[in-house]
Amino acid sequence: MEEVSVGVHERLTTIVSTKGQIILPKTIRDQRHWPAGTRLTVEDTAEGVLLKPVPVFPASSIDSVFGSLPYKGPALSIDDMHEAISREAKRRARD
Known part of the structure; x- marks a missing residue:
C-alpha cells in the first residue's frame, strides 16, 4: 500500500457546516x-x-489486570511454573 504524503506547503481546506461539522x-x-x-x-x-x-x-x-484471567485447578508451585515454561519453550523451539 502506497503511503500518501501531504507536503508542508500544500494547503488543504474544508468548510465548517451549520452544525459545526467538518470533513477531513x-x-x-x-x-x-x-x-x-x-x-x-x-x-x-x-x-x-x-x-x-x-x-x-x-x-x-500490570497491577490493575494482574489475576484477571481465570485459572481452574490447583495452585502451582514455583518449580511447577518453571517446568511448564521450560516445556513450552522447548515445544516452540521445535515448531
Missing part, C-alpha cells in the same frame, strides 16, 4: 489510517486545533 480531506484520513467511525480527541492549542485518535483500549497497569 481523504488524503489526511488515508495517511492517518482513520476510517469512518474513528473517535478523535479535540484539543485547542496556541497554533490551532489538534486532533488525535482515541486509544482503542484505555491505559492500564
Whole structure:
C-alpha cells in the first residue's frame, strides 16, 4: 500500500457546516489510517486545533489486570511454573 504524503506547503481546506461539522480531506484520513467511525480527541492549542485518535483500549497497569484471567485447578508451585515454561519453550523451539 502506497503511503500518501501531504507536503508542508500544500494547503488543504474544508468548510465548517451549520452544525459545526467538518470533513477531513481523504488524503489526511488515508495517511492517518482513520476510517469512518474513528473517535478523535479535540484539543485547542496556541497554533490551532489538534486532533488525535482515541486509544482503542484505555491505559492500564500490570497491577490493575494482574489475576484477571481465570485459572481452574490447583495452585502451582514455583518449580511447577518453571517446568511448564521450560516445556513450552522447548515445544516452540521445535515448531
